[in-house]
Amino acid sequence: MRNRTNWPEAMRPLLKKYQGKKHPLEFENLYQLIVVVVLSARSTDAYINSIAPKLFAVFPNMESLAAVQPEALFPYLAGITNFANKAKWLTAIAARVKTDKQIPLSLEKLIELPGIGRKSANVILRGAGKKPEGVIVDVHVLRVAPRLGIVKEMDAGPMEERLMKVLPPDEWEAGMAMSFLGREICMPKPKCDSCLMNKVCLYYSRLKK
Numbered sequence: 089m090r091n092r093t094n095w096p097e098a099m100r101p102l103l104k105k106y107q108g109k110k111h112p113l114e115f116e117n118l119y120q121l122i123v124v125v126v127l128s129a130r131s132t133d134a135y136i137n138s139i140a141p142k143l144f145a146v147f148p149n150m151e152s153l154a155a156v157q158p159e160a161l162f163p164y165l166a167g168i169t170n171f172a173n174k175a176k177w178l179t180a181i182a183a184r185v186k187t188d189k190q191i192p193l194s195l196e197k198l199i200e201l202p203g204i205g206r207k208s209a210n211v212i213l214r215g216a217g218k219k220p221e222g223v224i225v226d227v228h229v230l231r232v233a234p235r236l237g238i239v240k241e242m243d244a245g246p247m248e249e250r251l252m253k254v255l256p257p258d259e260w261e262a263g264m265a266m267s268f269l270g271r272e273i274c275m276p277k278p279k280c281d282s283c284l285m286n287k288v289c290l291y292y293s294r295l296k297k
């Protein structure tokens with residue numbers, strides 16, 4: 089299926105559907121975006137949205153985070169997976185970046201910061217309105233992309249590499265589009281009959297046999 093499907097063409101309806109749709113994480117500026125993205129790894133976006141306002145009331149910018157030790161963040165991170173390391177990463181990022189104005193906006197520079205891998209960097213660049221430098225591969229994309237048949241790879245790194253080869257750069261937003269599809273339709277128990285990708289989907293074609 090992967091070889092027979094023209095994926096750049098097949099992806100267009102999905103890209104159109106989710107074009108410009110805001111990430112479920114809530115943020116008002118680049119500083120807040122970085123913080124919520126770092127906090128959200130292996131935690132739900134809804135939970136991060138619920139705790140972040142209290143954190144931002146006390147720590148409104150990089151300068152305020154740079155001035156404290158990780159432990160100062162602990163009272164605001166209750167219930168977050170891996171919160172102690174995340175507090176350490178956030179204060180280390182702030183110590184390095186120093187001010188909001190100096191937050192880097194390239195994939196290469198972002199992944200040099202503690203706690204930020206390619207997925208997070210891709211999400212940050214998208215949230216900042218920058219051109220994609222890679223394809224977002226999150227937990228939803230890890231499920232959706234192999235089901236569609238656009239990739240066979242099951243791990244994030246090789247999967248992103250494959251997606252960047254199969255799709256042209258102006259379609260790299262497909263990562264977030266697949267993520268939205270995974271949140272709304274292609275959930276662990278997929279709603280294939282109401283999915284706009286079912287005509288090209290490998291999983292669906294197998295279901296129909």
Ligand code: SF4
Binds near residue numbers: 235278284
């Ligand atoms: S057709 Fe089904 S398995 Fe395929 S992408 Fe849509 S919901 Fe997922």
